[in-house]
Amino acid sequence: MALTTRTLRGRSAIVGVADAASPTGELDRHGRALEAAMVREALADAGLTLDDVDGVAAGGNPTGLAEYLGIRPRYVDGTMVGGSSYELHVEHAAAAIAAGLCEVVIGVYAATPRSDRRRRSGGGGFRGPMPGPNPMLEWELPYGMRMPMGAYALAASRHMAVYGTTSEQLAQIAVDTRRWAALNPRARYRDPITIDDVLSSPMQASPLHLLDCCLVTDGAGAFVMTSAERARDLPKRPVYVLGAATCGTHSMISEMPDLTTTGGAVSGPAAFAMAGIEHADVDLLMGYDSFTITALLHLEDLGFCAKGEGGAFVEDGKLGPGGSLPMNTNGGGLSYTHPGQYGMFLLVEAVRQLRGECGERQLPDPKVAVAHGSGGVLSTMGTVVLGTEV
């Protein structure tokens, strides 16, 4: 507790502000346009530009706001606890800036309940906020893309066209992940599969077949964190957070700046640098595998191989049991479980492996594990480096 105070004191400052109000009680702008105006004014007040901003705090949908403003945040805070959310945003941002996660954070709030009533023709008694613009409904949904696999299919399509990646190479990831699942008694699917099995499974959204796609299962998990000091007094071997970093690049797939490169290319190196590790130090990669292409992009963006070489990299089965880069030892989202938001399971398996609790699939004495999560449609990447020693 004292540690927190010491760490944050004097480490950050508010350097620009803006607000909007009117004697009429109504503003001309509303929604995102009003938020944008506030950001523009606060940045001008600070003598900074949009290019300086690498952190976004906004209750609700911070990635939608970042996309609208053309920001690719390394720090995202969507904390929404009601009226005090913005004090919390300041607190979190101070911690993030002190920790070097980001340098310039914008915090934004806009609501126009009075003029919303007028805009909402025959609006009755509804007093909720005016629904914001929904660019996905207007600019994506009419084209009938199956979600979420269609979004990942577009990334795979582009990766294949640019780098010559093949369906067989993507299938190898599903095959190796299933080999791990065979060693996990709680995995949804444990029977071995072949590349041919993947390629002959029904095409869902080309070029992704059914077995390129994650499961849909029930699932749940939790974790507890405390200070390193206290952790040492607890019964189980501590698993230390050695590094963590975030990068968001978009919200909708049609806005992804480069379909073949995720924010992992930013969050991965940043988390590794914070942890002071090299790729050779990583004993386990828990790489979010919503689809085979998702995992392949992680391998490239985290720097385990060069951009475009993921296909060739996985061909020899190095991701499976006995391989040189064990990935998703629980059987992954492809074969273990995937309740929709799989990131929790990356952390749980990484911790269990580092503690040596994984039974038949246990790695020999792992010291460093990387949990790399993907949110949205390849939108926001979060990399966490965990280790048995500080």
Place this chain on the structure above:
Amino acid sequence: MSVIEPPVSEFSQPFWDATREQQLLLPWCTACDAPHWYPREVCPSCLGDEIEWRAATGTGVVHAYSVQHLPGPGRTPEDVPYTVALIELTEGVRMMSNVVGCAPDDVAVGMPVRVRWQPLSDGRNLPQFSPAG
């Protein structure tokens, strides 16, 4: 082909109005003298709010695509297979659309395309793309 009819956001009214005449418009930031997509009240490069609608060439290339083998939102089993694509317009912006007017197997990344129009129930048209030439 059944499609979900897009809502018209306040800002994009001129875009949808122009589709009634089968004209494709793009929002341009007058400060940057550059187009952006999707349409919004401010430029995602400079936050400028002097946005102007300009006619687009209606040409581009397939940037990435995926053939849907089961019906997605708004589509029916009779519609499959159909192609969803990201189209890189000649102006340099990228939009989601469909490639129609050719077999899904004939679509390829890099293929030149030209806008065509899918009628909506209220007189607007939805921009889609067909092989050019």
